[in-house]
Structures are given as structure tokens and as C-alpha cells.
Amino acid sequence: MATASEKRGIPAAPFVQDVHTFLAQSGSDPSSALVALQERLQQYKVAEMKLLAQRRDLQSKVPDIKKCLDIVGALQAKQGIGEAMKVDFEVAEGIHAQASIEDVSSVCLWLGANVMLEYSCEEALTLLEKNLDNANASLQAITEDMQFLRDQVTITEVTVARVYNWDVHQRRKQRQQVKEPA
Numbered sequence: 001m002a003t004a005s006e007k008r009g010i011p012a013a014p015f016v017q018d019v020h021t022f023l024a025q026s027g028s029d030p031s032s033a034l035v036a037l038q039e040r041l042q043q044y045k046v047a048e049m050k051l052l053a054q055r056r057d058l059q060s061k062v063p064d065i066k067k068c069l070d071i072v073g074a075l076q077a078k079q080g081i082g083e084a085m086k087v088d089f090e091v092a093e094g095i096h097a098q099a100s101i102e103d104v105s106s107v108c109l110w111l112g113a114n115v116m117l118e119y120s121c122e123e124a125l126t127l128l129e130k131n132l133d134n135a136n137a138s139l140q141a142i143t144e145d146m147q148f149l150r151d152q153v154t155i156t157e158v159t160v161a162r163v164y165n166w167d168v169h170q171r172r173k174q175r176q177q178v179k180e181p182a
Helices: 019-026 030-078 121-179
Strands: 085-092 095-101 106-112 115-120
Touching: 019 030, 019 121, 030 085, 030 106, 030 121, 106 121, 115 121
Parallel strands: none
Antiparallel strands: 085 095, 106 115
16 A cells, blocks of 8 residues: 555655664665765755645645635625625736626636636636645645655664764774784
């Protein structure tokens, strides 16, 4: 079964219980193992930066979607009442105008890439609710991935420290053996 992190391509960091066994299985010396671990740590940092950017983008979109939902809902509620609704809208940056909206049966939504489509109020509400659900689900997945990533960074940092300390200990042992006559 694939986990969310595997879907996003984040490899799990192995927890190293015994450094000697780890080095023997990987077939590398401590310095090359440290280089590989540092590279993995850097990859995790890059992945974290990408996830942070995605989260920031989604967090800015959610309030916009909610605002659109509120506006379409208000327009739909006023539909058929026969009473005009006064609204202020931005014509250009810093320039606003006032409009009177009467009996609205459709709205236009920006889809992105300079594309706008006209929807009935019901279709627009359905689309916006779906977009909001998708954005919230994506935010949840990114939050889970970031937690997984933080765990992997911690495990990798602990492994780096263990390999480094093991290497220092081994070098001290070798110096002790050289100093002591046989």
C-alpha cells in the first residue's frame, strides 16, 4: 500500500541503530556515508521549501474561494426578489465603481490562465464548493507530508551525528593503538 509520502516521492530515511552494520551494509566508509547523508538532508530541505510554497499558495486561495462562495450565495439569495443590490467593485488598482445588480441567473468565474467562464449560480456554487474541498484536502496532505519530512530530517540528522561520532571514536581508538606498543 502506498502512503501519501510515497506518492509525493519523499523517500523514508533509514533509522541507524548500529553504525558499523550500517556502513558494512552500504559498503562505504564514514566520510562517504556522511556525504551521502548530507546530500539526502539537502534533498529533504529542498522538498520542504517546495511544500512550504505550495502550502502558502493554497492558503492564499482558500479565502478567495470562500469569498466567491459567499458572493455567489448572496446573489442567488437575492435572485427573484426583484430588489437591486448595490455593490462596489474594483475597476483597476485603487479605482472603484458602484453598480446595481438585479436578478442574476449566472456569474462568470476566473478559471486561471486568463480564462473566464459563465456558470449558472447553482453550477458556480457546486464548482466553488468542490474547489474549496480540493484545496482543503490538498492543504491537509501537504501538512501531513511536511510532518513526515520533518521526521525524516530529524532521523537523518541523528544518523549524521551517529556516523560522525562513531568515526571520531574509531579514530581515537586507532591513535590509542598506535601509541601503545604491542
